[in-house]
Amino acid sequence: MNTFLTKINSFGVLVIDLQGRLLYSNALAKKYNYYIDAITEAALSGASTFSLLHYPAEIESFQDNGQMIVLISPTNEMVRLKKETDALQSVRNELNEVINSSFDGIVISDKDGIIIHQNPSYEQITGLSAKDCIGRSLKELEEEHIIDTSASLRALEEKKEVTIIQKISTGATVLVSAAPIRNKNGEIEKIVNNVRDLTQLNTLESEIKLLEQQNQQIHQELEFLKEQNDPRLSIIAHSDAMKDVLDRAIRVSQIDSGVLIHGASGVGKEKIVELIHQRSLRKEYPLIKINCGALPESLLESELFGYESGSFTGANQKGKAGLFEAAHRGTIFLDEIGEMPLQLQVKLLRVLQEHEITRIGGTKPTPVDIRVVAATHRNLPEMIQQGTFREDLYYRLNIIPISIPALKDRKEDVIPLIYHFLNGINHKYGLNRSFTNDALIAFTNYDWPGNVRELQNFVERITLMSSNSEVGMTDLQKELQFTNGLQLDTAPTANSTLNGAETMPLREQLEAFEAELIKEALNYYPSIRQAAIALKVDQSTLVRKIQKYEIEK
Numbered sequence: 001m002n003t004f005l006t007k008i009n010s011f012g013v014l015v016i017d018l019q020g021r022l023l024y025s026n027a028l029a030k031k032y033n034y035y036i037d038a039i040t041e042a043a044l045s046g047a048s049t050f051s052l053l054h055y056p057a058e059i060e061s062f063q064d065n066g067q068m069i070v071l072i073s074p075t076n077e078m079v080r081l082k083k084e085t086d087a088l089q090s091v092r093n094e095l096n097e098v099i100n101s102s103f104d105g106i107v108i109s110d111k112d113g114i115i116i117h118q119n120p121s122y123e124q125i126t127g128l129s130a131k132d133c134i135g136r137s138l139k140e141l142e143e144e145h146i147i148d149t150s151a152s153l154r155a156l157e158e159k160k161e162v163t164i165i166q167k168i169s170t171g172a173t174v175l176v177s178a179a180p181i182r183n184k185n186g187e188i189e190k191i192v193n194n195v196r197d198l199t200q201l202n203t204l205e206s207e208i209k210l211l212e213q214q215n216q217q218i219h220q221e222l223e224f225l226k227e228q229n230d231p232r233l234s235i236i237a238h239s240d241a242m243k244d245v246l247d248r249a250i251r252v253s254q255i256d257s258g259v260l261i262h263g264a265s266g267v268g269k270e271k272i273v274e275l276i277h278q279r280s281l282r283k284e285y286p287l288i289k290i291n292c293g294a295l296p297e298s299l300l301e302s303e304l305f306g307y308e309s310g311s312f313t314g315a316n317q318k319g320k321a322g323l324f325e326a327a328h329r330g331t332i333f334l335d336e337i338g339e340m341p342l343q344l345q346v347k348l349l350r351v352l353q354e355h356e357i358t359r360i361g362g363t364k365p366t367p368v369d370i371r372v373v374a375a376t377h378r379n380l381p382e383m384i385q386q387g388t389f390r391e392d393l394y395y396r397l398n399i400i401p402i403s404i405p406a407l408k409d410r411k412e413d414v415i416p417l418i419y420h421f422l423n424g425i426n427h428k429y430g431l432n433r434s435f436t437n438d439a440l441i442a443f444t445n446y447d448w449p450g451n452v453r454e455l456q457n458f459v460e461r462i463t464l465m466s467s468n469s470e471v472g473m474t475d476l477q478k479e480l481q482f483t484n485g486l487q488l489d490t491a492p493t494a495n496s497t498l499n500g501a502e503t504m505p506l507r508e509q510l511e512a513f514e515a516e517l518i519k520e521a522l523n524y525y526p527s528i529r530q531a532a533i534a535l536k537v538d539q540s541t542l543v544r545k546i547q548k549y550e551i552e553k
Ligand SMILES: Nc1ncnc2c1ncn2[C@@H]1O[C@H](COP(=O)(O)OP(=O)(O)OP(=O)(O)O)[C@@H](O)[C@H]1O
Pocket: 234, 235, 236, 237, 263, 264, 265, 266, 267, 268, 269, 270, 271, 272, 335, 420, 452, 453, 456
């Protein structure tokens, strides 16, 4: 019965009497109204199909109680059409699901530029809801400045795919690609817009830029550290005075003006010149060094300017280029400039003014592009007063003055320098030497008149001569017997001062040095763990020391 009722509901039902008169018809049978007579006739004649142009149908009839019940159902063709429609609907649903779950915003407009669909991502990206957009014309949205330019309208106008950067009134910036969809006649029916969030891309872009900058910074720091590890260039500078010297040298290396370095013998003038040259744009060209006090006048002149063939007895037959020519495009370091004879000072001034030299015995000037860095331990202004140094040359050379203090005036550098030289020797000779505290105190209390050079020589000598792994006062005394005038004292002397204050006890100096190293490591490495690895100490030890020295991370 149930089956019967279900059938009844999905069939057209007619009830007729046996004479063919209509007694009842249900709603579905109404659409066959025009053909009732034909259907009745067919049913009475026992036919099972019935076909008219628009309503091919199957009929099923049976008699009951002197009446005939006729069931009318669409033919298989109709069922097929219905199935196709259902299938199309399900494809359409799937397509909608795909569109709606896309991370890109998708907006579809019709051929008149009216928005007919948008997916949820579009609202997430732009802040414009379906309510704001669907059914609205893109022209209107443009006029109301909700969007600045419509990609769809341009695609409709230009009849091709268009990609633009669009600004939305909500503040978002998006990349929109509008693609026309054509019917089989090639006419545009719809425009599909693909929308990407550029605000996010911009953020990513700035993040990449930031990473690149950090990368560059790290690269520069690495270069600096590499330089520091290069024994030819590493310059120990723990005192403020020496740090200032380094800062000044690094800054001056970037410009091409004359530099005059003042400082006693052995303070590190040549080291600073090397740094200036290595960091300058001239670093690929030679750095030529000459000590103006080491040669007699005539020889110094021929060394600097060169000579033509046969210009003086003993001269090379072919002539010879001088150091100015050899330093072309590079740097020339004139050490002990105060010792340069007056006559040569005049010639040097001409080179600096005219950027050309003429060889001895020659007539033709040769252009030279050189940077001159000069150094002296003499008091040049006093020499100018005495008439032994030319004032005009002094001002030419002294455009940027750098003054390196004597080692006794920057005692904070003594222990770091000792370790620097000691490490070099240990590494070179495969040793593992160290100094006792007494020895370090003695080193710090001494004034080192020969400055860093004297300290370096003494550290090298005493380390190599000692047979103990820890070099102490006995080794020092022994070595002193071979060294004239060097007197080391473990007690602070009246004139051994540190920044004008009394000499700091060694333990405090070592602690100050240790705190300084920890601060540097913490500044350089992003975490305490990495700083501890670099300093080769336990993380817990490092934490304890950070607390002890009250270092802020
Ligand atoms: N700050 C420093 N760090 C490391 N080594 C240094 C430092 N200062 C000087 N030295 C070393 O000390 C020695 C003497 O230095 P340098 O030759 O540069 O001194 P100078 O002032 O030019 O001497 P002079 O005037 O006698 O020529 C060199 O071996 C140099 O490497």
